[in-house]
Amino acid sequence: MLAIAPLAPATAQPYSAFTYRQFRPWLVDERHPRAQSLIAVGARHDDEPVGLVVAGVEEGGEEATLCSVFVKERHRRAGVGTALLAALEATCREQGIRRLVTRFHEVGDTMPLRRLLANAGWGAPSLISRYYRFALQPLHDAHWLARWRTPSRYRLVPWAEVPQAVWAEAERALAHETDNPEYFEPSRKAQPIAGPCSYALFEADVLVGWSLVDREIPGTLYYRALFIRPPFRNRGLGVALAAATARGALNSGASHGVLQVLEENLEMRKMLERLVMPLQPRITAYFETKRDL
Numbered sequence: 001m002l003a004i005a006p007l008a009p010a011t012a013q014p015y016s017a018f019t020y021r022q023f024r025p026w027l028v029d030e031r032h033p034r035a036q037s038l039i040a041v042g043a044r045h046d047d048e049p050v051g052l053v054v055a056g057v058e059e060g061g062e063e064a065t066l067c068s069v070f071v072k073e074r075h076r077r078a079g080v081g082t083a084l085l086a087a088l089e090a091t092c093r094e095q096g097i098r099r100l101v102t103r104f105h106e107v108g109d110t111m112p113l114r115r116l117l118a119n120a121g122w123g124a125p126s127l128i129s130r131y132y133r134f135a136l137q138p139l140h141d142a143h144w145l146a147r148w149r150t151p152s153r154y155r156l157v158p159w160a161e162v163p164q165a166v167w168a169e170a171e172r173a174l175a176h177e178t179d180n181p182e183y184f185e186p187s188r189k190a191q192p193i194a195g196p197c198s199y200a201l202f203e204a205d206v207l208v209g210w211s212l213v214d215r216e217i218p219g220t221l222y223y224r225a226l227f228i229r230p231p232f233r234n235r236g237l238g239v240a241l242a243a244a245t246a247r248g249a250l251n252s253g254a255s256h257g258v259l260q261v262l263e264e265n266l267e268m269r270k271m272l273e274r275l276v277m278p279l280q281p282r283i284t285a286y287f288e289t290k291r292d293l
Contacts, residue, residue: 002080004087007040007052015042018052018070027054039064039095041087043071043080050075053084057097064092066102069116076112085120093293100293103128106285117289125287132259132272132281136221139246144275148236148243150201154208156244159186159198162207166200170207177230180262184212184227192216197248201228201241208232211245221249223259226268238271260286 007015009030016024026034034056043051051071055064066088071080092100102117104110104125114125139145150156167186174181197213209228213221226245228238249257259276261268 001046002050002083003044004083005042005044006087006091007042009035012040012042014049015040015052018049019054019068023054023056023067026056039088039091041084041091043075043084045075051080051084053081053088055088055092055100057095061095062097063099063101064097066100069113081116082120085116089120089291089293098293100291101288102290103286103288105131106287117291120291122289122291125289127263127285128288129260129262129286131284131286132261132276133220133284134257134259134276134279134281136249136255136257138279139250142246142275142278144239145243145246148239150240150244151235151237153203154237154240155202156241157200157202158195159193159200159210159212160195162186162200166207170210173229178227179264183262184225186210186212194221194248194252194254196252197221197245199241199244199248201237203232209237209241211241213245213249215252215254219255221252221254221257223257233267238267239275242271242275 007027009028012027016027019027023038025032026038027040029035037057039055039057041053042049051069053069054067056067057064069081069084071084089100100122102122104113118124164187171181171185171187174184178184192214194213194215198211200210201208207229209226209232211226212224214224215221223245226238226242228241259272259281261272263269
């Protein structure tokens with residue numbers, strides 16, 4: 001007989017292998033800082049754990065992110081996944097959560113996940129961005145890298161040398177300068193920023209734009225953001241900043257770079273065609289879908 005029930009850290013250990021490694025400490029350790037923001041529901045067939053769904057409650061408490069859903073292979077196509085999602089929705093409603101959201105990469109066969117979400121009433125996934133992974137070595141032969149230099153009236157300042165007050169002012173302005181302010185925030189995830197590859201661009205004392213590169217994975221640089229403020233666009237400054245960032249990357253010792261480009265960022269997509277596609281990157285699509293409760 002199939003039984004579906006919410007899990008607590010004391011009962012979650014038999015299910016921990018059913019989710020990603022990064023979520024397991026939240027699942028089984030009630031003292032973990034993120035444990036209280038986690039919702040987990042397990043499926044058991046007789047005495048055997050057979051499935052798990054995990055969601056994390058976002059700040060504000062009105063939205064939760066579906067982190068993972070898993071059913072043992074021999075129990076699939078029997079309604080276990082649908083039952084897990086229904087139980088998750090019920091738990092979310094009890095906690096006052098009004099929306100579920102999930103995001104996933106187009107890696108491997110995603111059709112089972114798409115079917116499961118569609119059967120549970122989720123909206124059709126929409127493409128929000130693509131990831132481009134490329135080797136850095138070919139940049140040594142890129143003509144644009146040697147050609148594009150920062151114009152003399154502008155100056156590059158390493159990320160760590162910019163006063164926090166300047167970053168704070170820039171973040172306040174982002175709400176009026178882009179539809180995705182969180183994506184470009186300089187202070188978000190500051191710890192892994194690769195200093196030699198991340199710059200602020202100034203005209204006199206005015207912050208014009210910035211590039212942010214993370215190094216969370218050994219050997220790989222993640223190009224988190226390249227942003228030029230609206231009044232300074234169409235002057236070639238984006239390419240100049242990209243070139244400075246690329247030169248820093250070549251001196252970093254990393255072998256690969258990963259660039260995420262929002263589907264709606266038309267200017268960055270144009271730059272990508274010129275600068276990144278010649279590097280023959282491996283491209284991975286990234287989707288989002290939601291379920292209003």
